[in-house]
Amino acid sequence: MSLTQKSFLPFFLSLIFLLSTITTTTSTLQNLLRSQGLPGGLFPNNVKSYNLDQNGRLEVQLDGPCMTKYEARVVFDSVVRANLSYGGLMGLEGLIQEELFLWFPVKGFLVNDPSSGLILVDIGLAHKQLSRSLFEVPPVCKPREADLLENLGRKMGFQAQR
Template sequence: MNNLISRMILLFITLLLSFSLSSPYYPTVHEVLRSKGLPAGLLPQEVDSYILHNDGRLEVFLAAPCYAKFETNVHFEAVVRANLSYGSLIGVEGLSQKELFLWLQVKDIVVENPNSGVIVFDIGVAFKQLSLSLFEDPPKCNPDGVLKKKMRRDRGFEAQI
């Protein structure tokens, strides 16, 4: 009986130490966006790391600048910064969007009403409303700027934009 109690105590201590020494869980930046009422696809898959400061400043680090496509082409700098609050990224730096032939800096991104299915991008000269469904999944980011549409396998070619 004494041997059984000492084994149980040893097992309990081992389990306690293994839980206390295990690394803490840190959410991905995409999970942080979702928890703040924003879609995960506002930032690309290729995020290396991020810092969320106590005052809400968010700094997102990518390995290199890259291009992705939502409704239009977008360019991410190697560092993207913004003030994160529920439903918004305000004062965005490091993200630009192509409109016609111009690259315009995205200033703010806001989801005022999640039930509306709309997200608003402030690009300085205009407010652009887009469907939230465009941002459900983080996009693949291409460092060389060539954004390709899905391959037409039946014809054996790729369309480029």
């Protein structure tokens, strides 16, 4: 076996382990949510890890703040916390949703009647009923637009100073 083949094997095995860990974390969180009567796609695809304590307090770590869309645009913080109980994810922290060009904190998700196909989204000032199907698959979450604009501004400023 050549040196290149010897160094490639550990790299390849590490890559497989890393990818299986990411997939397992996301799918395990999906399974946890489904076992509690909730859709599995309430959190995006970039979940790094999560912890559920004995009091039902769920903490989800993401790769970083990101934006996605269900029915409206939403922004996830890098850490999202909530109280998990059967049919509900309440007391949410770290999630905001755009409504009529304003951003509101999402306080919770509630499934009162699983057969209705609806999920109740609590945005503080109001409750919205949305199709549960919007939340079945974890959405792709991209870096927030504000972060992209800030990085672009830094790059342009750096180039202008040359």
